[in-house]
Amino acid sequence: MAGEQYLDTGWFGMLVTLLLAVFILVNIRRAKGGKDLFIRRIAGLNAIDEAIGRATEMGRPVLMVPGLSDTVNAIAVQAINIFAYVSRIAARFANPILICCYNAAVYTLAQEVIRDVYQQEGLADRYDQDSVRFVSDRQFAFAAGVSGLILREQTAATFFMGEFYAESLIFAETANSIGSIQVASSTEATQTPFFIAACDYVLIGDEFYAASAYLTRQPVLVGSLIGQDWGKMMIMVLLTLGTIVNSFTLTREVTSEKVDGVFNTIPARKAKLDDSPFNQLIKPSKPKITVERPIDPTKAAPAAGGGN
Numbered sequence: 561m562a563g564e565q566y567l568d569t570g571w572f573g574m575l576v577t578l579l580l581a582v583f584i585l586v587n588i589r590r591a592k593g594g595k596d597l598f599i600r601r602i603a604g605l606n607a608i609d610e611a612i613g614r615a616t617e618m619g620r621p622v623l624m625v626p627g628l629s630d631t632v633n634a635i636a637v638q639a640i641n642i643f644a645y646v647s648r649i650a651a652r653f654a655n656p657i658l659i660c661c662y663n664a665a666v667y668t669l670a671q672e673v674i675r676d677v678y679q680q681e682g683l684a685d686r687y688d689q690d691s692v693r694f695v696s697d698r699q700f701a702f703a704a705g706v707s708g709l710i711l712r713e714q715t716a717a718t719f720f721m722g723e724f725y726a727e728s729l730i731f732a733e734t735a736n737s738i739g740s741i742q743v744a745s746s747t748e749a750t751q752t753p754f755f756i757a758a759c760d761y762v763l764i765g766d767e768f769y770a771a772s773a774y775l776t777r778q779p780v781l782v783g784s785l786i787g788q789d790w791g792k793m794m795i796m797v798l799l800t801l802g803t804i805v806n807s808f809t810l811t812r813e814v815t816s817e818k819v820d821g822v823f824n825t826i827p828a829r830k831a832k833l834d835d836s837p838f839n840q841l842i843k844p845s846k847p848k849i850t851v852e853r854p855i856d857p858t859k860a861a862p863a864a865g866g867g868n
Contacts, residue, residue, distance in 0.1 A: 572841050576794070583790040588783030597786050604743050604761035605774050608719075611741045612649045615716035621656040622646065623715040625706060625731065626670065627722020627746070628662045628699065635747050636666045638769060639721040640673050645775045646719060647677045651686060658713065659692045660706045667694040703727035707734040720744040720759075721768065724751045732758035745771075802838040809836040 591597055615622045624646060626639035643659060650657050659674065661667035671692045678687035695705040707730055710718065718735040720728070721744070728744075728751040735742050736758050744755040745763035755762045763771060773781035814831045816823045833839055 576798075579794060580787070580791040583794075584784050584787030586783075587786040587790070588780055591779035591783040591786075597782050599770070599774050599782065599785065602763065602767050602770070602774055604745070604763045604767065605771055607741070607743055607761045608646060608775070609649060611717035611719075611743060612646065612653070612655060614741055615650075616653045616655045618716045620716035621658050621713050622650050622717045622719070623658045623660065623706075623710060623713070623735075623740075624719040625660050625722070626662075626666060627720075627724055628702065628727070629666055629723050630663060632663075632665045632669055635722050636663070636669075638772060640666070640670050641772045642721055642775065643670070643719065644673050644677050647674050648681060651678050651681050651683050654686060656688070657691050658709065658715070660695050660702075660709065661693065662695065662697060662702050664694060664697070667692065699725065699727060703730045706731060710734050710740070711738065714738055715740050718742045720746070720755070721763075721771075723747055724755075729754040729758065735759075802836075802842075805838040806833060806836045809833075 587597065612622060624643045626636055626643060629636035647657055647659075657674075659670050661670055671689070674692055675684075675687055678684050695709075696702040709715075710731075711734065715735065715738070718731070718740045720731055720742070724731075724746040725748060728746060728748075732742060732744065732755055742759035743761045743763075744759040745768040746752050746755060747768065752762065752764060770785055772778075773785040809831050810833070812831055813828045814835045815825060815828050817826045817835070
């Protein structure tokens with residue numbers, strides 16, 4: 561049967577997936593029930609209010625760039641969610657904002673989200689349609705356009721969140737040259753060091769994806785974040801147990817071997833990692849499947865040789 565591996569050890573993977581889903585749902589319920597779930601303090605996100613306050617005091621705009629995503633993907637949406645929070649705070653203090661977009665679809669989404677933010681705050685009259693701009697869909701033309709905007713507008717705070725590539729250092733150095741406070745995060749690991757070198761605060765790794773939950777405290781987002789952390793701790797426990805079990809297994813001899821889900825007796829030999837119960841648990845057996853098809857008598861094999 562094609563599903564025999566799940567009757568053997570494949571159930572373990574399904575159990576881990578089910579537990580992760582349960583962790584997330586339980587924590588969403590806890591968050592909706594008014595439970596104050598703890599999220600670790602992230603310095604880069606705490607700096608957002610400080611950066612907006614500084615821009616307000618100086619009477620200079622806040623500039624935001626949601627990366628160079630080629631489409632409206634999860635990274636671009638996450639960046640725009642963060643910028644919605646920034647725009648909400650800026651709107652309350654009547655501080656001008658600028659959002660520079662690389663992709664037309666991201667530009668449209670950002671325009672609608674920021675307009676909704678101003679309307680929700682009851683400040684629709686303060687919304688400037690030109691505050692969300694499509695600059696260019698060419699990498700270095702976009703970099704040149706954003707850098708020029710930073711210099712002309714003398715932005716007091718800049719936020720770079722999303723997918724960035726070779727232009728990351730151009731943005732960071734340009735903003736740094738005018739003394740702008742910078743909060744940045746890139747999903748590209750190769751660009752994070754450049755942001756760290758030139759920016760004031762940098763969100764690293766999962767901190768970028770945790771930002772929405774940290775800033776908005778919405779129950780679904782907070783519960784999902786805590787549930788994922790529980791899942792990570794579960795995996796850490798499994799790895800620790802697996803290390804102990806594997807280490808113990810390698811110190812003994814085995815007299816049976818598992819082949820196609822069946823244990824066969826073999827001459828005693830030194831144990832290998834594949835003999836560990838933990839390894840066998842996370843590696844479902846793959847039984848050989850033989851499919852017998854009836855031969856159609858009307859389709860006789862061609863005779864050898866022959867031909868004209």
